[in-house]
Amino acid sequence: MRFLHLADLHLGKRVNGFDLLEDQRAILEQILALCGQHRVQAVVLAGDIYDVPQPPAAAVLLLDWFLTELAQRGIAVLAISGNHDSAERLDYAGRLLAKQGVYLAGRFTGSLAPVRLADEYGPVEFVLLPFVRAATVRHFLPGADIRSYGDAVAAALATLPPADGVRRVLAAHQFVTAASRPPETAGSESCALEVGTVEQVDAACLAGFCYVALGHIHRPQQVGSPTVRYAGSPLCYSLDECGAEKSCPLVTLDADGHAAVKLLPLVPRRAMRHLTGPLDRLTNPANVCDAGDYIWATLTDETPQPDAMVRLRAAYPNAMKLDYAPRSGAPADAALTAAAVRRRSFEELFADFFETVQGRAPTKAEQQALDTLREEVGPCGR
Ligand SMILES: [Mn+2]
Known part of the structure; x- marks a missing residue:
C-alpha cells in the first residue's frame, strides 16, 4: 500500500490580506502529479481541510475539484476534520461519497469503525479519528474516565474492534507530544498551542499502528518515531514561516506492516x-x-x-x-523591567527609545519638537 499523507490544507486561507487560493490550487495540482508519478493508492487528509468552519465558496469548489480528480484516478481519500473545520459540514454527503472511495470523518459520534482497503498483501485498515475535545468524547462515552485530551483519544481508540493482525493506519488531528516534548510549531497554527498542557496527547496513546498520519502542527516533523508524523501544511501560512520547506510524506506499507517514509518536496508557486x-x-x-x-x-x-x-x-x-530593523548599535537586550521604567522620566525613556531606533541621541531640535508635541497632547504620566 502506497499513500500520501497531507494535512492542514486550510483551503480559503488569507495571509496578510492576500488570497492564497491560486497557490493552493497549484500545490494541489502538484500533489495530483505526485500521485500519478508514485502510483499512490490513497491520500490521507489529516484535518484542517478548510481554514474556517464556513469556508468561502471558492474554497468549497477547490476541494470539490481536488476530491473529484482523486476519485477519477481511482485514488481513495481518507479525510478527517481538524479544529478549524466544521465537523458537521465536512460530513455532508459522506455516506454517498464513501461509495466513490472518498471517506470523510467529520464528527466523532461514540465509536470508530475502520475503513478497510486492500493491497496485494491483503487488507489495510484506516482508522479516521476526527479532531476531538475531551468534552466531546465524554459526552458520547459517559462511562469512560476522561480527564485530559490524552484520556479522550485513548477512550475513542478503545472503541475500535480488535485489529486481529490486520495492518492499521491512524489519521488524527491533535497536539501530540513524545515524552512531554512538544512539537515545533510554525507560527500559523492559530490555536492555543502554548497555553498549558491540557490539549497534549502523548504519542504512547497512539501505539499499535503501522503509521500515524497527524495534522494540526504546520511544521513537518516526526513525533518520537519516524512513523508518527506531522505532514505540515503544504504552503507557508505565516510570515514566521518565510523560507520554510514543505513536503508531503509518501508512505509505503509492506506485507508485515513496516512503513517506509519518503518526504516528497512541495514547491510553491510563489515563495x-x-x-x-x-x-x-x-x-x-x-x-x-x-x-x-x-x-x-x-x-x-x-x-x-x-x-x-x-x-x-x-x-x-x-x-x-x-x-x-532596530539600529545595530542598540543594546540587544534593553529589557527594562516595569519597575525600572516607572523610576525614569519621560525624557529619559524617550531618549532611550530614540537611541534604540536611530542609534544616536536626539538632537536639540528633535528634543524641542518632542516637547512641543507633548504640550499639544497634554500631560502624559508625570
Ligand atoms: Mn492547521
Whole structure:
C-alpha cells in the first residue's frame, strides 16, 4: 500500500490580506502529479481541510475539484476534520461519497469503525479519528474516565474492534507530544498551542499502528518515531514561516506492516521570503528576482522612507509586510523591567527609545519638537 499523507490544507486561507487560493490550487495540482508519478493508492487528509468552519465558496469548489480528480484516478481519500473545520459540514454527503472511495470523518459520534482497503498483501485498515475535545468524547462515552485530551483519544481508540493482525493506519488531528516534548510549531497554527498542557496527547496513546498520519502542527516533523508524523501544511501560512520547506510524506506499507517514509518536496508557486536591507538596494531592478514572491521586507535605512510600501510593491507586487530593523548599535537586550521604567522620566525613556531606533541621541531640535508635541497632547504620566 502506497499513500500520501497531507494535512492542514486550510483551503480559503488569507495571509496578510492576500488570497492564497491560486497557490493552493497549484500545490494541489502538484500533489495530483505526485500521485500519478508514485502510483499512490490513497491520500490521507489529516484535518484542517478548510481554514474556517464556513469556508468561502471558492474554497468549497477547490476541494470539490481536488476530491473529484482523486476519485477519477481511482485514488481513495481518507479525510478527517481538524479544529478549524466544521465537523458537521465536512460530513455532508459522506455516506454517498464513501461509495466513490472518498471517506470523510467529520464528527466523532461514540465509536470508530475502520475503513478497510486492500493491497496485494491483503487488507489495510484506516482508522479516521476526527479532531476531538475531551468534552466531546465524554459526552458520547459517559462511562469512560476522561480527564485530559490524552484520556479522550485513548477512550475513542478503545472503541475500535480488535485489529486481529490486520495492518492499521491512524489519521488524527491533535497536539501530540513524545515524552512531554512538544512539537515545533510554525507560527500559523492559530490555536492555543502554548497555553498549558491540557490539549497534549502523548504519542504512547497512539501505539499499535503501522503509521500515524497527524495534522494540526504546520511544521513537518516526526513525533518520537519516524512513523508518527506531522505532514505540515503544504504552503507557508505565516510570515514566521518565510523560507520554510514543505513536503508531503509518501508512505509505503509492506506485507508485515513496516512503513517506509519518503518526504516528497512541495514547491510553491510563489515563495514566501524575508528580505533585509536598505530600500534602495532591495528595490534596485538589478537585485530583484522572483518578483512575484510573497515578500516581508525589513528595512535597514536610518530613517523611515517615504512611500516605502509603494516602492516595494513596484518591485514586488506581492509584498506583504514592511518593517524597520532596530539600529545595530542598540543594546540587544534593553529589557527594562516595569519597575525600572516607572523610576525614569519621560525624557529619559524617550531618549532611550530614540537611541534604540536611530542609534544616536536626539538632537536639540528633535528634543524641542518632542516637547512641543507633548504640550499639544497634554500631560502624559508625570
Ligand atoms: Mn492547521
